[in-house]
Amino acid sequence: MVRFLLNRFGQSIILLFIVTVITFFLINLAPGGPNGVMRMDASPEERQAMIERLGLDEPVIIRYFEWVGSALQGDLGTSFNSSEAVVQRIADRLPYTIELTVFTIIFSVAAGIILGVMSALKRGKATDHVINFSSVIGLSVPSFWLGLMLILLFSVELGWLPSSGVGPRGADFEFGGWLSHLAMPVLILSTTVLPNIVRFTRSSMLEVISQNYIRTARSKGAKEFVVLYVHSLRNALIPIISIIGVLIPRLLSGAVITEAIFGWTGIGTLIIEAANGRDYPLIMGITVVITLVVIVSNLVVDVVYSQVDPRVKNLA
Amino acid sequence: MLGASLKEDVNQAEPQEEKRRFVLLTRLKQNKVAFFSLWFLLIVHFVVFVGPVLWPLSPDELTDVGALAPWTLQHPFGTDDLGRDVFARMLHGGRVTLLVGLCAMLFSLIIGTIIGACAGFFGKVVESILMRITEAMMAIPNFFFVLVALTVLGTTPVMVVVVIALTGWVEIARVVYGETLKWKEYEFVEAANAAGASARRILLKYVVPQILPSIIVSGTLAIAWAILTESAISYLGLGIQPPTPTWGNMLQNSQQYIWTAPILGVLPGVAITIVVLAYNFLGDGLRDALDPRFAKK
Numbered sequence: 001m002v003r004f005l006l007n008r009f010g011q012s013i014i015l016l017f018i019v020t021v022i023t024f025f026l027i028n029l030a031p032g033g034p035n036g037v038m039r040m041d042a043s044p045e046e047r048q049a050m051i052e053r054l055g056l057d058e059p060v061i062i063r064y065f066e067w068v069g070s071a072l073q074g075d076l077g078t079s080f081n082s083s084e085a086v087v088q089r090i091a092d093r094l095p096y097t098i099e100l101t102v103f104t105i106i107f108s109v110a111a112g113i114i115l116g117v118m119s120a121l122k123r124g125k126a127t128d129h130v131i132n133f134s135s136v137i138g139l140s141v142p143s144f145w146l147g148l149m150l151i152l153l154f155s156v157e158l159g160w161l162p163s164s165g166v167g168p169r170g171a172d173f174e175f176g177g178w179l180s181h182l183a184m185p186v187l188i189l190s191t192t193v194l195p196n197i198v199r200f201t202r203s204s205m206l207e208v209i210s211q212n213y214i215r216t217a218r219s220k221g222a223k224e225f226v227v228l229y230v231h232s233l234r235n236a237l238i239p240i241i242s243i244i245g246v247l248i249p250r251l252l253s254g255a256v257i258t259e260a261i262f263g264w265t266g267i268g269t270l271i272i273e274a275a276n277g278r279d280y281p282l283i284m285g286i287t288v289v290i291t292l293v294v295i296v297s298n299l300v301v302d303v304v305y306s307q308v309d310p311r312v313k314n315l316a
Numbered sequence: 317m318l319g320a321s322l323k324e325d326v327n328q329a330e331p332q333e334e335k336r337r338f339v340l341l342t343r344l345k346q347n348k349v350a351f352f353s354l355w356f357l358l359i360v361h362f363v364v365f366v367g368p369v370l371w372p373l374s375p376d377e378l379t380d381v382g383a384l385a386p387w388t389l390q391h392p393f394g395t396d397d398l399g400r401d402v403f404a405r406m407l408h409g410g411r412v413t414l415l416v417g418l419c420a421m422l423f424s425l426i427i428g429t430i431i432g433a434c435a436g437f438f439g440k441v442v443e444s445i446l447m448r449i450t451e452a453m454m455a456i457p458n459f460f461f462v463l464v465a466l467t468v469l470g471t472t473p474v475m476v477v478v479v480i481a482l483t484g485w486v487e488i489a490r491v492v493y494g495e496t497l498k499w500k501e502y503e504f505v506e507a508a509n510a511a512g513a514s515a516r517r518i519l520l521k522y523v524v525p526q527i528l529p530s531i532i533v534s535g536t537l538a539i540a541w542a543i544l545t546e547s548a549i550s551y552l553g554l555g556i557q558p559p560t561p562t563w564g565n566m567l568q569n570s571q572q573y574i575w576t577a578p579i580l581g582v583l584p585g586v587a588i589t590i591v592v593l594a595y596n597f598l599g600d601g602l603r604d605a606l607d608p609r610f611a612k613k
Contacts, residue, residue: 018452
């Protein structure tokens with residue numbers, strides 16, 4: 001286990017290094033690079049002063065290593081546009097995104113397993129076709145469009161749910177208000193991963209029920225209910241843990257759009273602000289942090305997987 | 317002339333790509349949804365690529381019936397907020413959207429196939445470098461990369477295609493990499509190698525043709541993904557900029573008129589959804605046809 005973790009740690013460092021190189025050089029070498037920060041009406045002297053202040057007159061490679069040096073000490077620099085520390089700005093926003101994605105995972109896994117199992121048990125029947133068809137539709141609808149339609153229906157027409165914001169927080173936290181603000185974003189974000197979980201559960205379940213030990217269970221006279229929900233489902237669920245790891249980057253991707261639709265002040269809306277404002281330190285910071293989130297959550301998924309699946313556990 | 321005769325043998329040993337392709341089509345025909353999707357897509361592409369030539373109205377010209385006019389025979393979908401013919405804009409917008417999807421897919425396929433095939437075939441250092449880059453790209457959530465790349469590179473149609481392709485190749489590279497690892501162990505590749513064929517020749521003539529079916533499946537799904545991504549970046553105002561119409565920016569623009577002229581929002585939304593749906597069905601159908609193990613029986 002220790003060896004496995006050390007190995008993964010080494011790989012993660014290499015991944016992070018490549019990610020920062022790609023992003024840093026993309027930002028700095030592209031035409032209009034960081035010099036785009038300057039406003040059109042700035043005088044040549046002002047430009048020069050700004051270039052020096054931001055350290056843009058040094059070669060890109062030197063700037064990259066300076067950036068890495070301070071990043072290793074936990075300093076991701078200062079935001080160009082708000083003159084706040086990048087770390088602080090990200091720390092303010094990240095919890096909201098994590099909250100949104102964690103609840104989306106919980107919802108999608110629960111709904112996905114139920115629908116996937118239903119679909120597998122009714123293979124070839126109407127239920128199966130309806131579920132399959134809906135999953136492909138879920139993958140094909142532009143999520144922002146679906147979000148707007150939901151806002152029209154639930155916020156404007158029916159007035160049941162608030163159309164934007166993260167709801168009451170801190171001192172005036174109130175469960176109902178919190179839940180009603182969370183409902184639509186979670187629903188929209190789940191369209192990016194739910195169809196995959198449904199399909200995956202379906203095929204995993206189908207594979208398990210065709211195994212010999214299930215036939216054995218049936219032939220020794222176990223009740224059908226026990227065969228399906230005790231013998232089969234438990235084994236069918238194990239691979240689903242691994243697909244969660246694969247879906248996490250996609251979930252975070254989807255969070256950008258979802259947060260933009262519902263005014264959810266997470267890291268997705270922050271990257272939009274940063275990109276629109278050409279706030280380079282902030283862009284770099286967000287990229288590093290979001291990649292870290294992906295790497296760490298994948299590691300957690302792998303560790304859980306190795307603990308749950310005895311075959312993998314004994315190998316390690 | 318031992319070399320020459322060996323080479324001929326190798327050519328004969330080349331698996332029957334032709335036959336496999338026909339099998340694919342026959343199997344696809346059995347899947348009604350996928351086959352219907354294929355026809356539907358052919359018709360849609362025909363309509364948006366030929367339609368603008370036949371339809372007399374320009375997508376940019378202001379009509380004389382005013383803004384947000386209801387449908388008439390001259391303007392089957394009415395006019396938009398500036399009084400432009402919506403039907404003409406749907407045709408031209410569809411052309412741009414589908415072109416973006418097709419070009420981004422082609423680009424992704426080229427990058428993904430080269431990287432995946434080289435990593436799988438050459439192994440060693442090439443493999444580690446290329447696959448580490450692939451993994452790094454997988455660890456950055458797509459949308460973050462797309463947003464950042466578009467703001468620095470600009471939002472011209474070409475850049476939109478390039479940026480979508482720069483994130484779309486990753487999945488394809490992974491598929492091609494896995495397949496290359498499998499196929500390079502086959503005897504006919506070994507034979508080609510023994511006959512002195514160059515690495516490039518072996519890859520292009522022996523390995524890649526075997527992977528082609530999987531590449532086609534990935535490509536089909538990549539188009540669906542590219543069209544969705546284009547519409548999503550348009551929603552954030554970073555896609556192809558008006559006045560060039562795309563289904564994505566028409567959708568974005570329609571938001572303010574959702575009550576007065578709901579059709580402006582419904583049309584491009586439905587168009588994107590059904591085209592992406594058809595590509596997804598077609599991709600799934602092709603995958604089932606390729607690997608009957610996954611097919612629903």
